[in-house]
Amino acid sequence: MSRAEGRVRSPCVSVCALDENDVCVGCQRTGDEILHWTSMTDDQRREVLKKVAVREQRVAL
Template sequence: MWPMPRNSMPTWKWMSASMADEPQPIASPCVSICALDENDICVGCFRTGGEISIWGLLSHAEKQEVMRRIPLRMDGEPAPCVVRKR
């Protein structure tokens, strides 16, 4: 059924506009070098073991916060684990 019938275009445009407002998913920073150091920080992606284990459950904002802390950890600065408050 291609090309799309003209009467379908308004719905398609509406769907496209609403999808553009959603934030882009944040990909896992995993680089497949998975080993935790003595501080529970992965030597490959610089996430904590806790952050790695719950990555799929984190909200977009929580993932952004993990990504913000990674460069700090790479520079040797303390950056505590992002964990959900229950």
């Protein structure tokens, strides 16, 4: 397995638009999280994905 294959994948769904809170309406990442995703470690990416899950729950309410 190559190094790239083992990485935590981006939650991007190709619906790219930031709302008034700087959160993408497609993947629920902030602008900063999107900007720095490629330089994050897998542990950092997992932390972002936890935050994304919380944001998705708020949107679903």
